[in-house]
Amino acid sequence: MSLVVDIRKRLESFDLDVSFELPADHEILALLGASGCGKSMTLKCIAGIERPDEGLIELNGRALFDSDRRVDLPPQERRVGYLFQSYALFPNMTVEQNVMAAVRLPERGRRRERAHDLLAAMRLEGLAARRPAALSGGQQQRVALARVLANEPELLLLDEPFSALDGHLRWQLEMELSRTLRSFPGGVLYVSHDRDEVYRGCDTVCVLNEGVSDPKMTMGELFSAPVTLGAALISGCKNVSRARMAAPGTLLCTDWGVTLACCGEVGEETSHAGIRAHHLMVEGERGCPSENPLACTVDQVIDSTFSTIVMLRTPGGGPLRFELEKERWRGLGVGSDVVLHVASECVMPLVERGRGGARVA
Amino acid sequence: MDWYPLINSLRIAAISAAIVFFLGVWLARAIVRLPHAFRGALDVVLTLPLVLPPTVVGYLLLRLVGPRRPLGMLLAAFDLRLTMVWPAAVLASVVVSLPLMYRTARGAFEGFDETLAHAARTLGKPESWIFWRVTMPCCTQGIVAGVVLAFARALGEYGATAMVCGYTPGSTATVSTTVYQLWRTGDDAGALSWVLVNLAISAVVLLAVNLIERKGARRPARAGRVIA
Numbered sequence: 234m235s236l237v238v239d240i241r242k243r244l245e246s247f248d249l250d251v252s253f254e255l256p257a258d259h260e261i262l263a264l265l266g267a268s269g270c271g272k273s274m275t276l277k278c279i280a281g282i283e284r285p286d287e288g289l290i291e292l293n294g295r296a297l298f299d300s301d302r303r304v305d306l307p308p309q310e311r312r313v314g315y316l317f318q319s320y321a322l323f324p325n326m327t328v329e330q331n332v333m334a335a336v337r338l339p340e341r342g343r344r345r346e347r348a349h350d351l352l353a354a355m356r357l358e359g360l361a362a363r364r365p366a367a368l369s370g371g372q373q374q375r376v377a378l379a380r381v382l383a384n385e386p387e388l389l390l391l392d393e394p395f396s397a398l399d400g401h402l403r404w405q406l407e408m409e410l411s412r413t414l415r416s417f418p419g420g421v422l423y424v425s426h427d428r429d430e431v432y433r434g435c436d437t438v439c440v441l442n443e444g445v446s447d448p449k450m451t452m453g454e455l456f457s458a459p460v461t462l463g464a465a466l467i468s469g470c471k472n473v474s475r476a477r478m479a480a481p482g483t484l485l486c487t488d489w490g491v492t493l494a495c496c497g498e499v500g501e502e503t504s505h506a507g508i509r510a511h512h513l514m515v516e517g518e519r520g521c522p523s524e525n526p527l528a529c530t531v532d533q534v535i536d537s538t539f540s541t542i543v544m545l546r547t548p549g550g551g552p553l554r555f556e557l558e559k560e561r562w563r564g565l566g567v568g569s570d571v572v573l574h575v576a577s578e579c580v581m582p583l584v585e586r587g588r589g590g591a592r593v594a
Numbered sequence: 595m596d597w598y599p600l601i602n603s604l605r606i607a608a609i610s611a612a613i614v615f616f617l618g619v620w621l622a623r624a625i626v627r628l629p630h631a632f633r634g635a636l637d638v639v640l641t642l643p644l645v646l647p648p649t650v651v652g653y654l655l656l657r658l659v660g661p662r663r664p665l666g667m668l669l670a671a672f673d674l675r676l677t678m679v680w681p682a683a684v685l686a687s688v689v690v691s692l693p694l695m696y697r698t699a700r701g702a703f704e705g706f707d708e709t710l711a712h713a714a715r716t717l718g719k720p721e722s723w724i725f726w727r728v729t730m731p732c733c734t735q736g737i738v739a740g741v742v743l744a745f746a747r748a749l750g751e752y753g754a755t756a757m758v759c760g761y762t763p764g765s766t767a768t769v770s771t772t773v774y775q776l777w778r779t780g781d782d783a784g785a786l787s788w789v790l791v792n793l794a795i796s797a798v799v800l801l802a803v804n805l806i807e808r809k810g811a812r813r814p815a816r817a818g819r820v821i822a
Binding site for chain 1: 709715717
């Protein structure tokens with residue numbers, strides 16, 4: 234199994250410029266990005282529903298789209314399974330007929346047999362005679378998945394599979410879906426805007442920012458060492474400041490008005506610094522590092538469900554968000570001064586990369 | 595009572611509804627894919643017979659297929675004619691009832707969720723399968739309503755029909771032209787009996803339309819709205 238995607242398409246609000254590879258079997262790659270950043274459009278281009286302006290899409294050595302060689306296979310010939318956000322079950326057919334329609338076998342009897350095997354595997358046997366309108370959202374999702382698998386695709390595309398479902402239903406379905414995806418022989422592309430969902434279910438991730446893709450990385454890398462500003466923000470980093478290299482290994486953070494030591498790779502192209510809200514520590518606390526002091530003023534203290542969130546003003550005027558366990562906060566009120574520290578390995582040097590910006594190797 | 599006008603009317607309405615079904619569905623599908631400016635112009639041309647007086651339609655048809663017009667002469671060369679014979683009434687009925695079918699079908703197709711067609715394509719289904727097994731069934735309600743309306747309109751057609759095929763008992767006589775002829779010649783009782791027949795047919799047709807609409811209301815997931 235191998236998938237190569239390298240496409241460009243001019244859209245109304247931005248230009249799509251996506252490139253990644255999925256070299257291994259069983260790999261689940263997440264396309265992560267805010268709503269409307271071009272994730273679904275990328276899937277549609279791979280499935281053949283939308284047509285890129287130029288580029289290459291190759292699946293297992295087969296060109297699905299190649300603007301240089303003028304190849305553009307119709308969706309029927311791509312063998313790419315697509316699980317739509319709305320599930321797209323045929324409303325005029327029963328569950329059984331929906332799945333049977335996707336089975337690639339000539340005889341009706343064997344098609345029915347295969348459909349029943351799949352429905353049984355998804356614990357849907359009892360619903361075979363029902364129409365989609367009579368199913369719950371979770372059941373519809375499982376039928377849609379059974380239908381996609383019945384078609385024996387070489388690649389599976391999932392478009393926000395949980396966006397149509399309620400919160401309390403999601404957890405069990407997520408675990409079931411994850412099991413199904415693990416047993417799928419080909420590669421899987423999983424589109425989502427939810428970093429937690431993606432972290433639990435996927436192996437690697439490709440962040441999309443206004444249509445432009447970051448290099449592929451592992452889930453661990455996304456959270457420990459995101460390279461781009463967009464990746465840091467989508468991975469949940471709450472504090473970013475404009476920054477530039479002051480000396481090798483140090484960053485002048487202009488929004489915060491401080492110079493911070495940094496273990497990550499700082500270079501000429503470094504444009505921002507990021508600090509996760511829970512990586513900050515108060516001076517004097519046990520385990521607090523002595524490096525990188527930030528003298529701040531408390532702006533606001535917010536009591537959240539399981540933690541305390543403190544909004545601080547930095548010497549440079551920019552805000553800093555500090556999150557800690559409730560018992561660690563010593564009740565300093567608004568207006569108090571407090572010195573925070575951050576370990577140099579927790580200061581993330583970031584590259585801003587918009588359209589036409591320098592590509593990160 | 596001679597039942598020929600009723601049989602003739604039903605025959606004309608049934609044939610024209612069948613033609614209008616295929617023509618209307620095809621046009622509704624084809625026009626959506628045309629460039630915008632073109633689409634607007636064709637839409638006007640196709641809808642025009644709905645608002646024109648039937649006599650104007652009849653006049654235009656005579657200009658087209660009349661015995662001394664080029665198309666009429668061409669037909670005559672093959673020993674065919676489209677005036678003063680009952681198939682001429684089919685032609686007139688098709689022209690006046692096509693807008694009803696076309697507009698209702700287009701409304702139904704516009705309400706169809708294209709994602710379903712995309713899903714079928716990624717599953718490897720050919721376009722003809724998608725059209726007959728997914729698109730049409732999802733638009734059934736709108737399409738059937740269109741056919742019933744077109745049938746009813748053809749059944750009640752008088753003006754254009756009277757102009758292209760006149761009134762010949764046992765040949766071109768329809769229910770509506772018979773009513774006029776009997777009343778004109780002072781046979782009030784005869785006219786009344788045909789009026790009653792017409793009322794009965796129209797009531798049945800309207801009942802059918804209502805039933806289809808109510809069936810659709812119970813299944814809101816389906817596309818289609820009726821433009822009457």
